[in-house]
Amino acid sequence: MTEVSELTGLPLVPPNMDEYAAYFWSEAAKGKLMLTRCAEGGEVVWVPRPFCPAHPESETRWAEASGRGSVYSYTTVYRGEGAFADSSPFILAYVDLVEGCRIMTNILGLDNGLAVGSAVHVVFDRSSADFAIPRFALDLSSPLDRQRGESGILARGPAHRI
Amino acid sequence: MSPKGAAFIVGAFEHPGRNLPDRSVAQIHAEVAMGALADAGLTPADVDGYCCSGDAPGGIVAMSEYLGLNPRFMDSTDIGGSSYIAQVGHAAAAIAAGQCSVVLITMGGRPRTGQRRKPAAEGPFVSFEASYGHSNPSSYALAARRHMHEFGTTSAQLAEVKAAAASHAQHNPDATLKRAVTIDEILESPLIADPLHRLDCCVITDGGGAIVMVSPDVQRTLSRSGVRVLGAAEAVKHTAFGHIDLTHTGAVYTGHAAMEQAGVSHRDIGYASIYDSFTITVVQTLEDLGFCDKGKGGWFVADGALRAPHGRLPFNTDGGSLCNNHPANRGGMIRIIEAVRQLRHEARPQVQVPDCRIALVHGTGGWLGTRMGSATLILEAQDA
Numbered sequence: 001m002t003e004v005s006e007l008t009g010l011p012l013v014p015p016n017m018d019e020y021a022a023y024f025w026s027e028a029a030k031g032k033l034m035l036t037r038c039a040e041g042g043e044v045v046w047v048p049r050p051f052c053p054a055h056p057e058s059e060t061r062w063a064e065a066s067g068r069g070s071v072y073s074y075t076t077v078y079r080g081e082g083a084f085a086d087s088s089p090f091i092l093a094y095v096d097l098v099e100g101c102r103i104m105t106n107i108l109g110l111d112n113g114l115a116v117g118s119a120v121h122v123v124f125d126r127s128s129a130d131f132a133i134p135r136f137a138l139d140l141s142s143p144l145d146r147q148r149g150e151s152g153i154l155a156r157g158p159a160h161r162i
Numbered sequence: 163m164s165p166k167g168a169a170f171i172v173g174a175f176e177h178p179g180r181n182l183p184d185r186s187v188a189q190i191h192a193e194v195a196m197g198a199l200a201d202a203g204l205t206p207a208d209v210d211g212y213c214c215s216g217d218a219p220g221g222i223v224a225m226s227e228y229l230g231l232n233p234r235f236m237d238s239t240d241i242g243g244s245s246y247i248a249q250v251g252h253a254a255a256a257i258a259a260g261q262c263s264v265v266l267i268t269m270g271g272r273p274r275t276g277q278r279r280k281p282a283a284e285g286p287f288v289s290f291e292a293s294y295g296h297s298n299p300s301s302y303a304l305a306a307r308r309h310m311h312e313f314g315t316t317s318a319q320l321a322e323v324k325a326a327a328a329s330h331a332q333h334n335p336d337a338t339l340k341r342a343v344t345i346d347e348i349l350e351s352p353l354i355a356d357p358l359h360r361l362d363c364c365v366i367t368d369g370g371g372a373i374v375m376v377s378p379d380v381q382r383t384l385s386r387s388g389v390r391v392l393g394a395a396e397a398v399k400h401t402a403f404g405h406i407d408l409t410h411t412g413a414v415y416t417g418h419a420a421m422e423q424a425g426v427s428h429r430d431i432g433y434a435s436i437y438d439s440f441t442i443t444v445v446q447t448l449e450d451l452g453f454c455d456k457g458k459g460g461w462f463v464a465d466g467a468l469r470a471p472h473g474r475l476p477f478n479t480d481g482g483s484l485c486n487n488h489p490a491n492r493g494g495m496i497r498i499i500e501a502v503r504q505l506r507h508e509a510r511p512q513v514q515v516p517d518c519r520i521a522l523v524h525g526t527g528g529w530l531g532t533r534m535g536s537a538t539l540i541l542e543a544q545d546a
Contacts, residue, residue, distance in 0.1 A: 075304050075306075076302050077300045081298075
């Protein structure tokens with residue numbers, strides 16, 4: 001059984017640490033949202049990969065993202081599947097990071113005025129120091145904002161559904 | 163070598179079952195194989211080419227053994243539900259090259275009474291999607307939301323795709339959902355992943371289908387009329403290194419390429435089989451194939467264009483995946499089979515398109531919300 005976050009009600013699916021992108025997850029556990037950028041052209045290569053197809057002779061380098069972005073699309077999922085079967089409803093989304101890439105994520109909270117274009121910021125959902133899942137919360141008055149610790153990492157809080 | 167006109171579909175068989183708790187998937191492959199070969203007037207001994215997809219039990223070698231085949235051409239391309247549409251192009255090229263002369267393509271599955279879906283092999287992206295609950299309906303819902311945002315597409319327009327499919331399915335005694343449904347009924351069905359309702363989704367069925375393709379030399383020995391393969395194209399569309407556009411599909415490439423190869427234009431197409439995993443899939447595909455401008459797909463379908471026999475572009479006259487049949491969660495094979503019925507003038511009489519000479523088949527295998535394998539075929543009635 002996949003563990004469910006007490007803070008968000010969402011499953012904490014352990015990441016696959018056998019891929020190149022394992023570094024992304026080990027940094028996420030420290031509260032950092034990492035991207036790869038082409039060392040030659042500077043463009044973001046997402047999902048993280050060690051190469052850039054536009055400059056195959058070059059490498060990519062890890063860089064920390066700001067964690068700020070806006071919603072490109074979203075859906076409220078009423079019938080989750082697999083690890084998410086008992087977590088519905090929840091919001092699946094694509095967020096455009098200000099660094100210039102579009103990433104799949106969850107937006108925390110429901111019925112809070114979310115729209116295409118809404119400004120969001122990253123939060124790190126976790127239950128232990130082992131790993132964290134970066135998700136996003138609406139800027140301004142998101143309930144999660146009030147729970148953010150100084151590091152931007154969600155602290156353990158009372159079990160409730162946001 | 164261009165496969166244009168070098169191969170014919172001469173046999174087609176759709177399993178009549180939608181609930182098959184007592185069959186193995188291998189048995190379903192065998193039943194549809196024998197059905198399609200019988201339709202063509204051929205036997206397993208005549209087969210020298212074989213295609214199934216990656217989900218076939220034991221893989222293509224075990225399936226060849228199970229069916230008693232000795233193929234000299236084989237293809238187990240797995241691009242989800244569009245695999246079989248792509249394989250028609252591959253088989254036509256192999257026949258044109260002289261590699262084989264009788265190709266059997268089979269598919270089957272039991273997502274309704276058996277295992278719903280084999281777990282996908284873990285690709286390099288799995289943690290960046292599975293961590294967030296990405297699923298089939300939610301993936302297509304992300305695309306629908308963005309399409310609505312950019313173009314003003316409405317839920318009622320999407321619902322017309324289902325209503326048109328249901329208007330066809332009511333004439334198909336084998337269909338899973340064989341009654342007309344209203345736009346209101348669709349809009350009032352529960353949300354699965356908004357803006358998609360339950361009735362925006364395809365049915366889940368057991369079953370399968372098969373087709374047989376042959377060279378012109380073999381075709382001349384057969385009594386059944388065949389369907390000529392005029393054009394075939396395939397493409398991958400993906401998230402493009404963090405720049406996915408949710409409003410278009412791989413049909414942007416494959417539609418143009420297949421029609422150019424066939425030497426036909428949109429006004430030549432009398433019937434379209436469009437893989438309809440969800441209503442939004444059809445709207446985006448119609449735009450990308452060029453039947454209307456980008457963003458106008460909702461308006462294109464809204465006035466009944468898809469309704470047979472007299473709409474501007476009759477589609478999925480068996481009821482499609484939305485109402486008839488979606489065996490193994492892979493809709494492409496049944497889309498080919500209904501196009502063959504239309505071109506042989508063997509569709510149900512209420513939905514047979516008069517004088518149907520050229521048909522288009524398009525498949526979207528995978529997800530609108532991440533990546534897909536797209537394939538388009540242009541088929542022509544033999545007597546045209």
